[in-house]
Structures are given as structure tokens and as C-alpha cells.
Amino acid sequence: MGLSNYISVDCVIFGFDFEKLNVLLVDRTLTDNETGDVLFTDHTLTGNHIYEDETIENAAHRVLFELTGLQNVYLEQFKIFAHPDRLKKPNDRQWLLHDGRNPDVRIVSVGFFALLSVRDVTLEWKGRTVKWVPYHEIGELAFDHNEILEGAIEALRNKTKHEPIGFELLPEKFTLSQLQKVYEIILDTEFDKRNFRKKVARMKYLIPLDEKQTGVAHKPARLYMFSREVYEKTRKDFFDFWV
Amino acid sequence: MGLSNYISVDCVIFGFDFEKLNVLLVDRTLTDNETGDVLFTDHTLTGNHIYEDETIENAAHRVLFELTGLQNVYLEQFKIFAHPDRLKKPNDRQWLLHDGRNPDVRIVSVGFFALLSVRDVTLEWKGRTVKWVPYHEIGELAFDHNEILEGAIEALRNKTKHEPIGFELLPEKFTLSQLQKVYEIILDTEFDKRNFRKKVARMKYLIPLDEKQTGVAHKPARLYMFSREVYEKTRKDFFDFWV
């Protein structure tokens, strides 16, 4: 099974740690073959070429599995990146050449974003170091990966406003304060606690459990679950573009 | 300037005629070179390969211009179609072979949808007949074009719910009943006329004109315009996924 050497996927993997939104980045360090000097070092998103007989969704799930060991992760295609010059910055050309690839071949990359609650992650991938970096601390990335990241954030924001995907960034059981925090971080805003809860109380698909937080140095909060089943059954389509 | 022979764009061009949502389709008829017999005839969406140095957005605008002569059309990338078997139905292979193309090369296609008010359209494109077909009357299309069409409709519905793109399907000046009809058709629902107008009256970016319809056999309706400028200035981001 060969590789399709002109299509790739790039995954923006978001992980929420109850405080910040993080993104999984991979170190990219190019060293001179002879002297061993470090020529440059920076970061990339996580991506892969796809196999010839593979769907792009599969390729994206594969990346995700290799990195996190997780299979059932929220993953969504959001945009294609295909600018003719997207791989043509000097460092990027050098890196591709070093890797035995032709930097003049136009590569179309399909952007995906994934959502998960931060957990332990395989800390190596193809011999490169992988780490969580807070979204706001991400500097200049390799290739067009800053553009892909911004596209992912925008897609995440838009989707979050209209569909219940915030839950994907939390563990199965979570508190209302954690849920509120997710939305505040993604939408870059703050909500009134009482009003947020009043709104939330109307959502039939947010199931209160008979369980509480443990081990916290304050009144323990009740735990909730999201039920996609109830959501699908009770959701109404409606019309809200105005405002 | 060569062609990238593995990337293409497919455009779902929606046209509204105040009654129905239509899609621009192109006839595809394969005739036997020797006998002249018609081997099969069906329809495709409108698509194109992209040039090597061209962005995909440019390629999509090019398709649109060739077909409609229009330059400033609402156009949006919505999904990529890349299934390994997407061009492998027997008729499709035959068509590609006849056209001198290799049906075994995997072609990634970027799906776009365009919105416009139905107007005169160039009725020929590369020697093939082009016509508006009401969305609900579209049967089986070539390649994976039914899938692309459904993807486009879904993207159109979603976007319509949250952003003011319904206007793109109307002429510059339109009546409130026409606007209501656009939304009813896209969202496949019906609105109460008084409540619809009450809601609409709150949108500052819907500008009432001192002009009325002419030539209609009933009380002429006032004309309105959409101001994207006012919309951008007054829009608030908010949060409505729950229902």
C-alpha cells in the first residue's frame, strides 16, 4: 500500500486542562548531518501523509491514535490548505530536502481539529518530542501551521456557538463550573454563574449525577454528564443568525 | 502553466428564483466514437482542475465566471471529497477514459457552494449543456456528486442558521416576503409572517428603501437592502447551541 504523496492531513489537537486550552505540538529540529550543529528548531502541528487506499478521515484518526493512544476522539475536518507556496519558506524547504522529500511538489493538506480532555500523551512520535502548549503561548510554527491553527480555532469557536461540542473537551463526568470555564475559554468571554446555570438547567441532555467531586478543598460540586442521545432526540433546529 | 492533475474543485451553484432552490447542472453524454450511439447520459456538477500555481479559491471563481459571467458571487469552501473510490463507478471510468484521463489516479476534490439569484446563464460550457434544475428534482448524478450536493445543502443550512447569507440568493433589492421565502426553502420550514417581520425589524442591517415593487397584480411590497457593513458593525457574538 503506497503513499499518496500529494495529500496530507494536519491535526490541531486541542486539550483542555480545566484552566487553559492547549495544543499538541511536535518539536522539529534540523541538525547538520556532518557537524551535528543544530540548524534550527521550532514546532509543527501533527500531520501525516495518507495511504493510497485510505480515506482522509482514517488518516487523521491514525495520527491521533499514534499520538494519544485514543480511538474515540472528537475529530472534524474544517478546511483545506493548498496554497501553492505553503511549504516554501527556507527552513521548510531545507527540512523537506533533509527528509528526502521534494519541496517543489504541491501538497494539499486537509485540516482537522480534535478535542479531548488533557491526559497522558505518548511523549514521542517518530523520534520527535511531543508536548502540550497553551494556545496563547504558541509562537511561530513551521510551514503554514499558524494559519491552520487559526483556522482550527475559528472553526472551533463557530461550532461551539451552535452545537454542544464543549463537552468533548471535558472528561465524561464534569462540574458545571468546569463546563462554564470551557465555554469562557473558547469564546473568550465571561458568563454570570447564576445565569449560566439557569440556562444549563433547561438542557435536558445535561444529566445531573448522584455523585460529587472528591478531594477538593471546598464544597464539592455535583457531577454531570452529557447525553448525546438525549440531545439528538430533543434538539430543535432554529434560526438565530440575527443580532 | 500546467495543471495539477490530482486536485479539482466542484462547485454546487445554488440559484433562487423566488420559488425554488435550483442547482446548476451540466449534461454529460457519452457517445460511441464509431457508431455514434449514446452510451449513457446523465448530469454532473460544475467542476474544474486547478492550475499548478493557482489557489483553489481562484479555480472555483474561475468555474463560476465561465458558467455565469459573474465575478462577485458568494462562494465558500465547505468540504473535501477524497474517497479512494469516488471516481470508480463504471460510467465514470468510461467517461474519464474517453476524455483521455486515467481513472485510477486518485483525485481530491474541494467542494464549494455558490449562492446567487437566478439570472441568465451561459447555456454552454465546454460544449456541454448547462441548466438550472430544482433541487428536489435532482436524480442520480455522476461521480460522487450526489454526496457533494448533500454536503453543500447541509453546509448551506448550517451557515444560514447563524449568518446572514440568505440575502446572497436574492437580488440587491428584495421584499420581505421574498426574504421569508428564502429562509423557508433553505430551512424547510414555515414562519409566521407577522413574527418574521417583527424579528426582521430588529435587524439594523436590513435597510428599508423608499421604493416599491412594480408590475405586480396586488399591493406592491416595499423593497429592502442588506447592508453587510452595518451587519459587521452591529453583530454580537453569542452563544446559542442549546435548545
Next chain:
DNA sequence: TTTAGTAAGTGTACAATTTACAATAAGGTA
């Protein structure tokens, strides 16, 4: 065991929006 610290949980009044519902007005056409 007492105290301090921390986040959880809760109600009310007012404003804005949604919803359901039907009669009159203004043009053309016969």
C-alpha cells in the same frame, strides 16, 4: 476543635423576545 479559605449553589425583579393569532390596505384585472 476552631478558624480561615475556597468554590458551590441559589432567587428575584425587570427587560426583551417569542409565540399565537386575523383584519384591513393597496394595487391590478375582468
Next chain:
DNA sequence: TACCTTATTGTAAATTGTACACTTACTAAA
């Protein structure tokens, strides 16, 4: 002039949005 067609408009009740502050339940430290 009568008729046909679509445009235009209001009101009351229910729901939702908004602004705002105190009490509760737990841990940790004294």
C-alpha cells in the same frame, strides 16, 4: 365597479435574558 392577490400591522401571554449577593460545604492550617 367588483374581485383577486399579496402587503401590512398589534396585542396579550409565556418564555427567556439580565443584573446582582449571600449562604453552604468542604479542606487545611492553626
